[in-house]
Amino acid sequence: MKNIIIILALLISGNSFAQNTIKFIVSSEKTKENLARASAFIKLLNKGETANDKGEIVFTNIPNGEYEFEFSYSGYDKKIKVLKLPLANPNEIIDIELEPKSNELDQVIVTSTTRSSRTIKNIPTRIEVITGDELDEKGTMKPGDIKMLLNESTGIATQQTSAISGTANIRIQGLDGRYTQILKDGMPLYSGFSGGLSIMQIAPLDLKQVEFIKGSASTLYGGGAIAGLVNLISKTPKEKRDLTFLLNGTTAKGFDASTFYSQKFKKVGTTIFASYNYNGAYDPANIGLTAIPKTNRFTINPKIFFYPNEKTTGYFGINITTENRFGGDLKVLEGNADNTHLFFEKNISLRTSTQLNVEHKLTDKSKIQFKNSVGFFDRKLAQPTINFNGQQVSSFTEINYSNTKEKSEWVTGVNLWTDNFKTINNSNLPAGQAGFKYNLTTVGAFAQNIFKASEWLTLESGLRLDYSTPTTNDNLKLYILPRVNALFKINEHFTSRIGGGLGYKMPSPFSEEAEAKGYQNIQPIDFKNTVAEKSYGLNGDINFKTNFDEVSLSINQLFFYTYLNKPLILQGNSFVNANGNIDTKGAETNVKIGFEDFKLFVGYTFTDTKQHFNSINNWQPLTAKHRLNSVLTYEKENNFRTGIEGLYVSEQRLSNGSTGQGYVILGFLFEKMWKHFNVYINAENFTDRRQTRWDNIYTGTITNPTFRDIYAPTDGIVINAGLKIKL
Numbered sequence: 001m002k003n004i005i006i007i008l009a010l011l012i013s014g015n016s017f018a019q020n021t022i023k024f025i026v027s028s029e030k031t032k033e034n035l036a037r038a039s040a041f042i043k044l045l046n047k048g049e050t051a052n053d054k055g056e057i058v059f060t061n062i063p064n065g066e067y068e069f070e071f072s073y074s075g076y077d078k079k080i081k082v083l084k085l086p087l088a089n090p091n092e093i094i095d096i097e098l099e100p101k102s103n104e105l106d107q108v109i110v111t112s113t114t115r116s117s118r119t120i121k122n123i124p125t126r127i128e129v130i131t132g133d134e135l136d137e138k139g140t141m142k143p144g145d146i147k148m149l150l151n152e153s154t155g156i157a158t159q160q161t162s163a164i165s166g167t168a169n170i171r172i173q174g175l176d177g178r179y180t181q182i183l184k185d186g187m188p189l190y191s192g193f194s195g196g197l198s199i200m201q202i203a204p205l206d207l208k209q210v211e212f213i214k215g216s217a218s219t220l221y222g223g224g225a226i227a228g229l230v231n232l233i234s235k236t237p238k239e240k241r242d243l244t245f246l247l248n249g250t251t252a253k254g255f256d257a258s259t260f261y262s263q264k265f266k267k268v269g270t271t272i273f274a275s276y277n278y279n280g281a282y283d284p285a286n287i288g289l290t291a292i293p294k295t296n297r298f299t300i301n302p303k304i305f306f307y308p309n310e311k312t313t314g315y316f317g318i319n320i321t322t323e324n325r326f327g328g329d330l331k332v333l334e335g336n337a338d339n340t341h342l343f344f345e346k347n348i349s350l351r352t353s354t355q356l357n358v359e360h361k362l363t364d365k366s367k368i369q370f371k372n373s374v375g376f377f378d379r380k381l382a383q384p385t386i387n388f389n390g391q392q393v394s395s396f397t398e399i400n401y402s403n404t405k406e407k408s409e410w411v412t413g414v415n416l417w418t419d420n421f422k423t424i425n426n427s428n429l430p431a432g433q434a435g436f437k438y439n440l441t442t443v444g445a446f447a448q449n450i451f452k453a454s455e456w457l458t459l460e461s462g463l464r465l466d467y468s469t470p471t472t473n474d475n476l477k478l479y480i481l482p483r484v485n486a487l488f489k490i491n492e493h494f495t496s497r498i499g500g501g502l503g504y505k506m507p508s509p510f511s512e513e514a515e516a517k518g519y520q521n522i523q524p525i526d527f528k529n530t531v532a533e534k535s536y537g538l539n540g541d542i543n544f545k546t547n548f549d550e551v552s553l554s555i556n557q558l559f560f561y562t563y564l565n566k567p568l569i570l571q572g573n574s575f576v577n578a579n580g581n582i583d584t585k586g587a588e589t590n591v592k593i594g595f596e597d598f599k600l601f602v603g604y605t606f607t608d609t610k611q612h613f614n615s616i617n618n619w620q621p622l623t624a625k626h627r628l629n630s631v632l633t634y635e636k637e638n639n640f641r642t643g644i645e646g647l648y649v650s651e652q653r654l655s656n657g658s659t660g661q662g663y664v665i666l667g668f669l670f671e672k673m674w675k676h677f678n679v680y681i682n683a684e685n686f687t688d689r690r691q692t693r694w695d696n697i698y699t700g701t702i703t704n705p706t707f708r709d710i711y712a713p714t715d716g717i718v719i720n721a722g723l724k725i726k727l
Contacts, residue, residue: 020062020085022094026055026071029097037550038073038098071096074550074596100547115186115220115369115400115411116450124450124460124485126497126541126558128153131209133635137643139204141669141682143248143256143722144277144297146202146210148684150230152629152647154603155214155558155588158199159622160710161515163697164290164327165345167196169512172214172227173560174584174609174623178511179227181217185234187373189319189353191224192438192508193392193421194377196515197349201321203299205246205258206273208235214588215560216537218503219462219483222417222444226503226535226564236315237262237269237305241727248722252292252715253280256722269305271317281326281333284716285692288341288702291714293327303355314358321351329702340703345518346382351375366403369413372396378424381518388519389424390436409450417442436524440506442468458487460499468506470527477532479504493546500538505568507532513570516707521573530568530577537562552594561585582620584609602630619653622709624662626650642670652711660711663689681721690716 026038034055041048042059044067051057062085069081076098083094120127130138130149142148150170151158157171169177182190182198190198210232217225235242241263248256258275275298282292303317326333328344353375361367377392400413421438448462464481485499507530514522541558562584566577586607593600605627609620627650633643650662666687671680691697691712698705 019060020064020087020090021058021060022062022083022085022087023059023092024057024069024071024094024096026051026057026073026096026098028076029099035073035076035098038071041070041072042067043070044068071098073098074552074594076100076547115402115413115448116409121495122458122487124458124487124497124499125213126215126485126499126539128212128214129209133641135204135207135209137633137641137669137671139207140671140680140722140724141667141684141720143205143246143258144203144254144279145200146204146207146232147199149204149210150199152631152645153212154590154627154629155605155607156212157624157627157649159512160714161196161512162327162345162518163707163710163714165293165325165347166200166327167347167515168199169195169515170199170230171623172212173562173586174607174620175227175562175564175582176512178508179224179505179564181221181225181229183221183229183231184373185355185357186231187355187371188221188394188396188417189355189373189375192377192394192419192510193379193390194349194351194375195510196512197323197325197347197379201297201299201323201349201351202232203256203258203273203275203277205244205275206235206260206271206301207232209233214558215499215539215562216483216501216503216535219446219448219464219481219501222415222442222464222466223468223479223504223506223532226505226533226537226562234303235260235262235271237264237271239264243727245725245727246722247724248720250279250718250720252282252284252718254278254292254718254720264305267307269307271301271303271305273299273301275299281330282715283330284688284690285714287692287697288330289343289698289705290327290330290333291690291692291716293325293345294333295323295325297321297323297325311361312359314356317355319351319353319355321349323347323349325349342384342703343705344382344384346380348380348382350378365405366401368401369399371398383518383520386518386520390421390519391424392419392421394419407452411448412446414443414445417444436509438509438525440468440470440508442466442506456489458489460485460487462501466504468532470506470525479532494542494544496540496542498538498540500536503535503537505533507568507575509575511568511570511575517570522570523574525575530575531566533564533567533577535562535564550596552592554590554592556588556590558588558590559585560587578611578613580611580613580615582609582611584620584623597634597636599633599635600630601632602628604628621653621655622711624650624652626662638673640670640672642668644668649712654709654711656708660691660709661694663712665689665713676726678724678726679722680724681719683717683719685713685715685717686719688717690714 026035036053038051040057049057064085066084072078079098138149147158150156158168159171160168170180172180214228217229244260246258255278260273262271277297279292279295281290281294299321301319303315305315307313325347329341331341332344356372358370374395381388395418398415402411419440423436444466446464451459462483466479481502483501488496507525509525539560544555546553564582567582568575569578589604591602609623611618628648631645635641645667647665652660654660665685667684669682691714698707700706
């Protein structure tokens with residue numbers, strides 16, 4: 001017994017001697033100031049401490065062993081320090097210096113949008129990027145499509161083109177959706193006849209980031225990017241497996257099930273995205289018409305990546321999306337149509353596309369890239385009196401060469417666009433519309449240069465030559481598109497960009513007006529009597545970034561102007577060039593504030609878009625002069641996040657000359673994270689602001705309604721909740 005007591009005493013005594021006290025002083029690497037309230041955490045022991053006013057952190061009673069100490073402070077990059085205890089000098093005070101965190105977006109490389117290999121902070125072109133947690137958050141709010149993700153970005157609005165089917169287009173800086181290009185990994189897949197359905201058919205789970213260029217970008221990708229472009233960047237495989245499942249349900253009768261898998265092996269890799277999206281017919285206003293149509297959609301997108309050697313990489317992917325979108329009178333959808341309840345709008349679509357990208361390094365500083373995409377889109381649009389069935393086959397091919405040196409980077413290349421549309425089995429169409437065809441071939445050559453003139457000045461210049469051939473041999477045109485941008489790094493806190501360029505768009509029948517009419521009685525383009533729309537655009541911004549104490553602050557102020565000459569308009573059932581022009585000017589203000597685990601974003605857009613037709617000036621319809629969007633979030637990393645957001649849209653002029661009133665939308669999100677799964681709940685528009693609460697969406701009778709402009713939400717409050725599993 002005596003021996004046992006002695007052994008226990010020795011063990012207890014030994015354990016007490018194995019407890020260590022260790023002291024740190026945390027400071028800024030840049031300013032050398034001590035960082036009060038900095039945090040340190042030992043994951044193995046699940047133990048954390050906070051620095052006092054002198055930046056001192058003290059851990060006590062730490063057992064012997066090897067530990068990772070993680071240090072963090074708002075506005076600074078995290079730092080890991082590995083220590084083996086006991087220390088050789090138990091009284092040693094260890095200095096920890098943290099590096100100020102540069103803006104996360106500064107480190108983003110935007111190769112597929114600008115073809116440059118530089119980070120966003122070193123490119124003279126103004127590019128905005130949604131990455132990481134923000135993209136994940138938006139995908140949680142609306143996992144079935146990217147409409148919300150785009151609509152709540154400063155300077156961008158989504159315009160609903162059908163009151164009952166929910167089709168929509170993207171508007172940038174007040175210009176119609178047909179002036180915005182949508183790219184997927186730098187390739188155009190969504191345009192023309194498919195444009196109204198595009199953003200409603202893209203689920204965000206497989207996206208790594210979204211890039212925006214606002215203002216003329218035709219020099220980069222040819223005609224059509226007068227207002228700007230949106231580039232959707234897909235996730236790529238890494239050695240660590242990524243397997244994610246998402247299940248989501250809504251109070252508006254919606255259900256989404258998506259999965260994404262990716263993994264990189266030695267010579268190959270793969271990503272596979274698949275989703276099923278369903279929505280029942282939903283009528284929150286009880287007017288007998290769908291605010292959300294009955295929808296069934298399936299998507300599958302497998303990609304194979306290959307890495308045959310250190311110099312060559314590439315991938316090949318196939319995307320297949322099939323959708324049945326059925327809106328209109330609820331009695332028709334329920335199978336109870338009668339002489340009064342007849343109206344419906346049905347879209348049955350099939351989208352298939354391929355993507356091929358191959359890059360080969362010629363030297364350490366030069367490479368050659370080949371890109372190709374081919375898209376097939378079949379759409380059957382049915383209404384009570386007409387069936388408009390069309391097929392669109394489009395392709396994009398590009399080969400480019402880039403050479404990067406210390407002060408200069410060149411990218412040159414050629415590309416080929418083809419767009420072929422024809423109606424199918426439309427014997428009941430009016431004379432002149434049966435056999436409707438649209439064909440356009442464009443050959444382009446381009447050169448871009450980025451030149452670092454000094455530490456404070458970087459210049460970017462570009463020139464594109466496009467030769468476009470429409471359906472007939474009339475009006476063949478060579479378009480010369482120059483572009484110049486400059487980046488000024490004034491000091492460590494201030495930077496500025498200015499630039500501008502020319503743009504153009506060939507006449508096309510696929511517009512918001514034609515989409516709203518369901519292409520009923522729309523006549524083909526008369527190329528003998530129409531010309532391409534031409535534009536020039538200018539923009540300039542100034543950025544301010546700083547960190548002080550625990551607060552990070554970023555302010556961006558943009559000014560823009562675009563002039564569009566002889567825009568194509570729908571006059572009756574025919575497209576003609578307007579006698580005049582449209583100009584849009586305005587400003588965007590973005591403010592980001594970070595404090596500990598809080599982040600606040602506020603964005604304001606002022607847009608003044610005017611039509612100057614036949615010496616008469618009018619405010620552009622469906623363009624709000626004022627938009628204010630804000631998001632406040634609180635997030636404990638790998639634990640939970642919550643946020644509230646708001647969107648204010650001012651009154652808008654409607655196409656009939658009346659004015660649609662302004663409105664405010666509020667939303668709330670809460671998400672809880674564990675190691676392998678997250679659960680979330682999101683309330684969107686919980687104040688139930690919708691157009692049908694204060695205005696009508698149609699005139700006439702329910703039998704033959706004439707729909708008015710949709711300028712506000714029609715679906716009202718929608719609550720969704722779901723589960724995300726990560727394995």
